[in-house]
Amino acid sequence: MHEVGIMLSALDIAEQQAQAAGATKIHEIRLRVGQMSGVVPEALEHAFTVLKDGTMAEDASLMVDYVPAVCWCSACQREFESTGIFCICPDCKAPSGDVRRGRELEIVSLEVDE
Amino acid sequence: MCLECGCGLPGPTKINGNQEDGVNLPLAPQHSHTYTHSHEDEHDHPHRHVEVQQSILTANDRLAERNRGFFRALDLLVLNVLSSPGSGKTTFLQKTIELMGDSARCGVIVGDLETDNDARRLRTTGAPVVQISTGTLCHLDAEMVARAVEEVGPKTLDVLFIENVGNLVCPSGFDLGEDLRVVLLSVTEGEDKPLKYPPLFRFADIVVVTKVDLSAVCEFDRKTALDNIHLVNPKAQLFEVSAKTGDGMEAWRKYIVELHSQHNPKR
Numbered sequence: 329m330h331e332v333g334i335m336l337s338a339l340d341i342a343e344q345q346a347q348a349a350g351a352t353k354i355h356e357i358r359l360r361v362g363q364m365s366g367v368v369p370e371a372l373e374h375a376f377t378v379l380k381d382g383t384m385a386e387d388a389s390l391m392v393d394y395v396p397a398v399c400w401c402s403a404c405q406r407e408f409e410s411t412g413i414f415c416i417c418p419d420c421k422a423p424s425g426d427v428r429r430g431r432e433l434e435i436v437s438l439e440v441d442e
Numbered sequence: 443m444c445l446e447c448g449c450g451l452p453g454p455t456k457i458n459g460n461q462e463d464g465v466n467l468p469l470a471p472q473h474s475h476t477y478t479h480s481h482e483d484e485h486d487h488p489h490r491h492v493e494v495q496q497s498i499l500t501a502n503d504r505l506a507e508r509n510r511g512f513f514r515a516l517d518l519l520v521l522n523v524l525s526s527p528g529s530g531k532t533t534f535l536q537k538t539i540e541l542m543g544d545s546a547r548c549g550v551i552v553g554d555l556e557t558d559n560d561a562r563r564l565r566t567t568g569a570p571v572v573q574i575s576t577g578t579l580c581h582l583d584a585e586m587v588a589r590a591v592e593e594v595g596p597k598t599l600d601v602l603f604i605e606n607v608g609n610l611v612c613p614s615g616f617d618l619g620e621d622l623r624v625v626l627l628s629v630t631e632g633e634d635k636p637l638k639y640p641p642l643f644r645f646a647d648i649v650v651v652t653k654v655d656l657s658a659v660c661e662f663d664r665k666t667a668l669d670n671i672h673l674v675n676p677k678a679q680l681f682e683v684s685a686k687t688g689d690g691m692e693a694w695r696k697y698i699v700e701l702h703s704q705h706n707p708k709r
Contacts, residue, residue, distance in 0.1 A: 330581075330612055330615065334498055334499070334615075337498050337499065337500075337501065338498045341494065341496055341498065341500070342494070345492055345494050345496075346492065349490070349492045351490065351492070355489050356489070359498070364641065364644070365615070366611075366614050366615050366641040413640050414640070414673055414674060416673075422676070423672060423673045423674070423676045424676065425644070425675045425676045425677035425678070426677070427644070433497060433498045433499060433615070434495065434496060434497050434498060435494040435495070435496050435498060436493075436494060436495060437491060437492060437493050437494055437495075438491075438492040438494060439489040439490070439491060439492075440489065440490050440492055441489065441490065442488050442489070442490050
């Protein structure tokens with residue numbers, strides 16, 4: 329999807345937050361990316377290496393916490409982790425459209441200079 | 443903006459052919475732009491933790507919520523219509539608006555990379571239409587809709603259709619402030635489209651199978667297609683239509699009218 333645009337926004341937010349905290353340099357950016365966010369992790373990491381030059385995060389490392397998709401089966405009244413790209417209940421084999429987790433696309437935290 | 447789908451650096455977005463400065467911007471945000479930052483400090487410092495916990499698409503999400511509030515205040519039902527290029531979005535909307543007659547006052551915001559061909563086709567219905575030319579950008583975002591909406595005369599409308607840029611990938615992550623997402627699948631595209639592009643189908647509220655008059659000639663396997671849609675999105679409301687023959691269009695029209703009356707029970 330929009331890994332480059334998304335990474336531009338992420339770097340923007342990271343720089344704003346680091347500045348607000350009185351920092352001049354970012355050492356680490358930690359993201360939370362859901363399995364169903366539509367973002368390709370490799371493309372996100374590639375975008376980061378290309379875009380960080382000239383920003384406060386130019387020497388920073390990127391940490392990504394991937395969140396597996398968790399869906400809700402209304403028939404079985406249970407949550408289950410999706411194994412592939414579809415949400416199929418492992419018990420009743422019914423597809424679910426109720427995605428409870430896995431759409432995250434967030435900046436969790438930064439490590440900045442003292 | 444993205445390398446994956448081939449859209450380069452975004453060109454100037456135009457609303458009805460006008461660039462930003464020439465249009466009325468009631469909902470458009472104040473831009474904040476870059477600040478300088480120095481890199482002189484290269485000493486080895488101990489690190490400090492800064493908790494952020496913020497969505498990366500915050501800027502778009504906030505504007506989308508603002509749009510949504512604006513639409514709700516006007517009792518406007520807003521549908522974001524998405525599909526791949528050539529699935530029949532424009533013809534489908536043209537027919538929908540023609541059929542609607544007096545039952546709902548419709549307007550359209552239509553997004554394309556270039557040309558106002560779709561807007562001209564849609565204007566033949568008599569409905570107000572605003573064309574957003576995105577330049578090279580492969581989706582609409584909440585800011586573009588905010589900039590375009592005043593031009594469509596939202597106070598006089600019941601239903602606003604937003605015809606997104608033809609693309610099954612990129613628009614999926616961008617909330618525009620709509621009430622519902624409508625995804626079209628034409629029979630010419632094959633039964634496995636929902637499996638190939640699950641994100642857009644997964645988060646659709648309504649899936650419309652279009653060009654059903656061509657089913658036989660395309661050897662379209664209806665059951666497999668519907669099963670595939672169900673597999674990716676069992677909650678989606680399904681319609682099967684041909685805008686050309688009118689097949690299925692009346693059921694769709696009634697559904698929209700009903701949605702609007704639920705949306706606005708005062709009327």
